[in-house]
Amino acid sequence: MGRNTIRIAPLLLAGVIALGLPLAVRSATYLHILVLLYLYAYLTTSWNLVGGFAGVLPLGHAAFVGIGAYTSTVLSLQYGISPWIGMIIGGILATIVGVIIGLPTFKMRGAYFALATIAFAEGIRVMVENIDNLGPFRLNGPRGLQIPPLKTGFLNFMFATKEPYYYIILFMLAGVLLLTYAISRSKLGHYLVAGGEEPEAAMALGVNVARAKLIAMAISSFLTAFAGTFWAQFTLFIHPKSVMSLDISFEIAFIALIGGRGSIAGPVLGALLLRPVSDLSRIYFGAKLPGLHLIIFGVVLILVMLYQPRGLQEPLTRAYRSITKKLFGHTEAA
């Protein structure tokens, strides 16, 4: 069994299963959970471009989700522009904001950067919460914006059942994973890793570390905004707390960290492991023990950081490799 076969087989299997899942799962609730699962996997993978590969700790990514959600929603509600176009515009806006945030902050490392992202994200949220109108655009402050479920159809990004949403987010997730893979093998990917691990050495080797991080930030914020549009179209109601809160920023970061930032599989694995925890604890304990899942996240995060700082993907990948080795013997490639 060749080395590449061992690597690709599980992915193909997962892909086939994912494609066929809606046929097996008929319940709308479970489809909804799956959609959110993929959404978070998408969010954490996008986050990973900056938080994992660039080696910094952005804790304000929800701002980009919010920008995407509000841009496409306002444009479609007020001007009838298709949410797909709004998605792209939202992405561009988010990129601009991301670059503005990144320009001064990438020169600082560690804690200052994390703090700056929190300050930016909260600042933007506070502003959106307090203004009803931004020029000609109606933002509605804390009351939020509701999307009336009128005409369904692909162009309106509006569907009567959950299945189309499922496939769209699955497609987005696959896309972002492929992109991450391509970047990791590219010059940008190498430069990001180098700049993240040993910035001085990287600079001496021709790496403009700040610029590489900025590019990663631009891509990451662009993609994250897409998730905002998707969220808006999926839930049909957005308000600052629901799309821009610090809770979301932290959940994204925590999941990616627990799964293993800097790796491609890590964020997805993290989402696969933790989102069910979140959903289940909300379903079973929601009223009596609110916020239980966040406590669990926090505890798991600390444990993972203490014992497996590279994330859970490391022991899991190792286990997978040793299992396949036992089953199929040593592979031909080195």
Add this chain to the structure above:
Amino acid sequence: MMPVTGGLPTGVRQRPQLEGWMLFILEDTINGILMGSIYGLAALGLTVIFGVLKVINFAHGSLLMVGMYVAYWAVILTGLHPYLALVIVVPVMFLFGYFLQDIIIKPIFKAEKDVREPITVIIVTTGVWYILDNLSLLVFGPQYRNIQDNPLRGKMLEVVGMLLSVPKLWGFFAALLTAVAIYWFFQKTRTGRAIRATSLDREAASLQGINQYKVYNLAVGIGTAVAGIAGVSLVPFYNIFPSVGVLFDIKCFIIVVLGGLGSIGGALLGGMIIGVVESVGAQFMAATWTEAIVYGLFLVFLFLKPSGLFGVKYEW
């Protein structure tokens, strides 16, 4: 987590003969300085921890929240004057901080010994923040609490035609006394000097027989105890609820950046600046907009002068 817009009591006040907007502004400024000194007190704990461990403790706001709840329960259960509750709060908070460092953070230090700015510690303290905030939500419930009938609540002191908030005045003096005590401790006592030595050069200090991990435990214990004092100062007039720490956390970091990491005077001064901005700003715009201004100030300072007003430029 909800943003805190403050538990500031508003009410109809009698204004004596001395009128004029200048008096208003002065009154706001002074009340802002008083409130700001309490912010500074809260930030003092953070700056102590940072100065010694060279790590940013993201859970500081949550420690403050814990301090407020401890103070709250101490007063409710014993009927003590809030400031007498310090007798309970300070040791409890000290021990809490001590063991938090010892059990959770120390193992990470050991694993990342030479890393200058261990990101893992930031991540872990963020986890602690989350756990503490949600645990207190679970245990205490989301409702806002306050100690209605405590001797300080709502009291005002009239000075030259201005009304100054009495609980904040108490807080101001608490802040000054604590700052002086901390300064004296670190400069004059043997333990304090040992801590400073370790913060300057771990290895040299350990060669002198100073156990660096014990020093770290002590530093976090002290920082947390100071947060406890800040909690006591707030409890007479501020609302207490599980996510109260969040905004304080961010404010503390802003203050510490403004005033310079590791600087005692800087923490107090930075706090006062924030307090004045909030207090004066509240007259002209909604409280949440002042929040946005504080964030903006923070970002401006971060970009222009990361070493703050007094601090040493830390090589990031």
Add this chain to the structure above:
Amino acid sequence: MRILELKGVNKSFGGLKAVENFSLGMEEGEILGLIGPNGAGKSTVFNCIAGVYPPTGGEIYFKGENITRQKPWDLCRKGLARTFQIVKPFSSRTVLYNVTVGAFATTDKRAEAERRALEVLRHLHIDDIKDVRAGNLTIAHRKRLEIARALATQPKLLLLDEVMAGLRPTEVDEMVKIIKELRENGATIFVIEHIMRAIMALSDRVAVLHFGVKIAEGTPKEVASDERVIKAYLGEEYGAA
């Protein structure tokens, strides 16, 4: 035109004068050694040249161009590479990955970068460990990796900062051989070194730095018998006539 020219370079850190009025020239294809007691300011000179921080005064020219305030990554593209005294490998990645990062300095394509990286590894005789995680290497291999990475950027001028430190005598000799080979292949090399036998065997010329000031310059033999140099290293008592 000299490949490297330092004119009156000063560097102060706050009140401390690390390097004072340092002037030096390098011809293409030569190996120049920089020696001096610990703390003399040698790494500071390198850092100024390599753009880590700008000198407080004076100018630096590379291939005739004034590079005094330029950044390390731009300098690397122009053909100036350096290694670090305390090696900084990208520990979580393989040796090949490490060198590939350097190779990307002159190409955008991964295949080409990897190919060049392999070539460099072969040159330095460490291609057999190309898949080893850099963090698991011995110090000798790490030093070679450090050089390999810098080489992959195809430099005209290579600054080597104490690449022999921590090596055993046999490893030192190997390293000397490698560096000489590099020169034969067209590189100009500026070496900081502590290990006397290496510097003397390697360098065409040597400059001596003491408390930030150049106190001697010349062939290894000239410098070794220079009285000021002997005093600087061994103290006043040894300054015999």
